[in-house]
Amino acid sequence: MILLQVIVGGLLLGAIYALFSSGLTLIWGMMNFINFAHGEFVMLGMYAAFVMVLWFHAGPLAFIPVAALALVAVGLLVYFGVIRSVMRGPMLAQILSTFGLALLLRYLAFWIFSANFVSLPPTALRGTLRIGGILIDVPQLVGGTTAAALTIAMHLFLTRTRAGSQLLAVAEDRAAAMLMGIRPDRMQALAWAIAAGSAGIAGALIAITYPFSPSIGEVFGLTAFVVVTFGGFGSVPGALIAGLLIGLIQALSAFYLGPIYKDIAVYALFIAVLWVRPQGLMGKA
Amino acid sequence: MSELRVASLEVRYGDLIGIADVSLGVAEGSVVALLGSNGAGKTTTLNAIAGLVPAARGTIEWRGQPITNQPAHRVVRSGIALAPEGWRLFNQQTIEQNLSLGSTPLRSRAEAAPLFERVYELFPRLAERRKQLARTLSGGERQMLAIGRALMSAPKLLMLDEPSLGLAPAIVETLYDTLRRLRAEGLTLLLAEQSIALALAIADHGYVLQTGRTVLDGPAAELARNPEVQRIYLGLAAAQ
Numbered sequence: 001m002i003l004l005q006v007i008v009g010g011l012l013l014g015a016i017y018a019l020f021s022s023g024l025t026l027i028w029g030m031m032n033f034i035n036f037a038h039g040e041f042v043m044l045g046m047y048a049a050f051v052m053v054l055w056f057h058a059g060p061l062a063f064i065p066v067a068a069l070a071l072v073a074v075g076l077l078v079y080f081g082v083i084r085s086v087m088r089g090p091m092l093a094q095i096l097s098t099f100g101l102a103l104l105l106r107y108l109a110f111w112i113f114s115a116n117f118v119s120l121p122p123t124a125l126r127g128t129l130r131i132g133g134i135l136i137d138v139p140q141l142v143g144g145t146t147a148a149a150l151t152i153a154m155h156l157f158l159t160r161t162r163a164g165s166q167l168l169a170v171a172e173d174r175a176a177a178m179l180m181g182i183r184p185d186r187m188q189a190l191a192w193a194i195a196a197g198s199a200g201i202a203g204a205l206i207a208i209t210y211p212f213s214p215s216i217g218e219v220f221g222l223t224a225f226v227v228v229t230f231g232g233f234g235s236v237p238g239a240l241i242a243g244l245l246i247g248l249i250q251a252l253s254a255f256y257l258g259p260i261y262k263d264i265a266v267y268a269l270f271i272a273v274l275w276v277r278p279q280g281l282m283g284k285a
Numbered sequence: 286m287s288e289l290r291v292a293s294l295e296v297r298y299g300d301l302i303g304i305a306d307v308s309l310g311v312a313e314g315s316v317v318a319l320l321g322s323n324g325a326g327k328t329t330t331l332n333a334i335a336g337l338v339p340a341a342r343g344t345i346e347w348r349g350q351p352i353t354n355q356p357a358h359r360v361v362r363s364g365i366a367l368a369p370e371g372w373r374l375f376n377q378q379t380i381e382q383n384l385s386l387g388s389t390p391l392r393s394r395a396e397a398a399p400l401f402e403r404v405y406e407l408f409p410r411l412a413e414r415r416k417q418l419a420r421t422l423s424g425g426e427r428q429m430l431a432i433g434r435a436l437m438s439a440p441k442l443l444m445l446d447e448p449s450l451g452l453a454p455a456i457v458e459t460l461y462d463t464l465r466r467l468r469a470e471g472l473t474l475l476l477a478e479q480s481i482a483l484a485l486a487i488a489d490h491g492y493v494l495q496t497g498r499t500v501l502d503g504p505a506a507e508l509a510r511n512p513e514v515q516r517i518y519l520g521l522a523a524a525q
Binding site for chain 1: 335336337356357358361362366367369373374375376377378382385386387389390434435438
C-alpha cells in the first residue's frame with residue numbers, strides 16, 4: 001500500500017516536470033535553441049505565486065493564472081529583447097546569452113527575496129484524500145493532474161489547431177513556412193510565450209507543496225534537460241512520458257535507497273538511456 | 286502588358302554569385318518557361334522573386350509595384366505562390382494541414398472551402414489521403430501536394446520549380462495535363478524546367494539561363510526550333 005502511495009506521489013510530481021519540460025522541448029523543436037534560463041522561469045513562477053499570496057492574500061485560482069501571465073510577459077520580453085538578436089549571432093553567443101540570463105534572474109531573485117527558503121502558507125487547497133486505501137495530499141493531486149492536463153492541452157494545441165500547425169510548420173521548415181505567408185518571428189514569440197507561461201504555472205503548482213529559494217531554478221533547469229533528452233528533443237508527448245518516468249524513479253529510489261540517492265538514480269538511468277538510445281525515447285534519430 | 290517584370294537581377298550567396306544578370310517578363314494569363322541546365326540559376330531566380338533570397342542588384346516589379354527584397358510572407362500575400370524545388374512539404378503534418386497552411390494568406394477562412402474543393406478535384410489522390418501525413422506520400426503525390434498547397438493561397442501567378450524532377454514519365458504527363466488545365470482557367474505560370482521539350486510544349490514564351498544570365502529568349506515555338514538552345518544546354522555555346 002505504501003509503495004502505491006509512493007508511486008502516485010512520484011507520478012504527480014513527474015507531471016509537473018513534464019509541464020515545464022514541454023516548454024523547453026518546444027523552443028528546441030522550434031528554433032534549435034537551448035534556453036538555459038528555463039529553470040529560472042520555473043523559479044520566477046514560484047516567486048510570482050509567493051508575492052501574490054503574501055501581498056495580496058491570493059488563492060490558487062488567482063495566483064496560478066497570475067504566475068502564468070507574468071511569465072508569458074517575461075518570455076516575450078526575453079524573446080524580443082534578447083533572443084531575436086542573438087539568433088543572428090554565432091552559436092556561442094546563443095548559448096551564453098541564456099546562460100547569462102539565468103544568472104541574472106537567479107541573482108535578482110536573491111537580491112529581492114534573499115537566499116532563505118520560503119514556503120507558501122497553507123492555501124485553500126489543503127488536506128489529504130483517502131482513495132482506495134492510500135493517502136494523497138490534495139495540493140499534490142491538484143498540481144499533478146492540472147500539470148498533466150495542461151501538457152496534453154499543449155500537445156493538442158500543436159497538433160489540432162491552426163496556430164499550432166503554423167508553429168510546427170515554422171519548426172520543420174522556416175523558409176517553406178514563409179512561402180505559406182507565415183511570419184516566423186510571430187510563431188517563435190508564441191512559442192516563447194507558451195514555454196515561459198507553462199514554466200510559470202508549473203512553478204506556482206510546485207510552490208503550493210514544496211519550500212523553495214532562488215537557487216531552485218538550477219535544479220529544475222537540470223531536471224528539464226534530463227526530461228527533454230530522455231523524451232527526445234522536440235517531442236511534447238516524449239516530455240510527458242519522460243517527466244512521469246523521472247518523477248517515478250525519484251520517488252522509488254528515495255523510498256528504497258533514501259532521499260539523498262534519488263538524483264543519483266535519475267542520472268545513472270539517464271546516462272544508461274543515452275548509451276542505448278541517444279535520440280531519446282520518442283526522438284528522431 | 287507584363288504582370289511580373291524582373292530587371293538585371295543579381296543574387297549573391299556570400300562571395301558566390303547565385304545569379305549575375307537575369308531579366309524577364311511574364312504577361313498576364315501566359316505560361317513562361319525558365320530554361321537552363323543544372324546550376325544555371327533557375328531556382329535562385331524563382332526564390333528571389335518569392336522573397337526567399339535577397340537581391341544584391343536589380344528590381345522585381347509585380348503589377349506595377351516594386352517587390353524587390355520583400356519578405357516571402359508578404360510576397361505570397363500579393364498573389365505570387367511558389368511550389369519550391371524539393372517540394373518542401375511539412376512532413377510531420379497531414380495533407381489537409383499542409384493545404385490549410387497554404388491558405389494562410391487568405392483574408393477569411395470562408396475563402397478556403399472552395400479552394401480545398403478545387404485542389405481535391407484537381408488531385409483526387411490527395412482527397413483520398415487527406416488525413417495521411419505528408420511524409421507517407423509518393424514522389425508524384427508530393428509534387429501534387431506542393432502545387433495544391435501553392436494554389437490554396439489563390440495566387441495570380443504560380444511559380445513551379447522543376448515539377449517534373451524525379452518523377453516517372455506517366456506521372457509527369459498527368460502533371461502537365463493539370464498545368465494545361467490551370468493555364469486554360471487563366472492562371473499565369475512561371476515554370477522552371479530542365480526538360481526543354483516538356484516546358485516549351487506548354488509555354489508561350491521562354492527564357493534561357495546560362496551561368497546566372499538570361500542569354501536567350503523568344504516565343505516558345507521559336508525557341509523549340511532554335512539549335513542555339515540545344516547548344517547552350519550542352520555547354521557548347523561560347524560564354525557571353
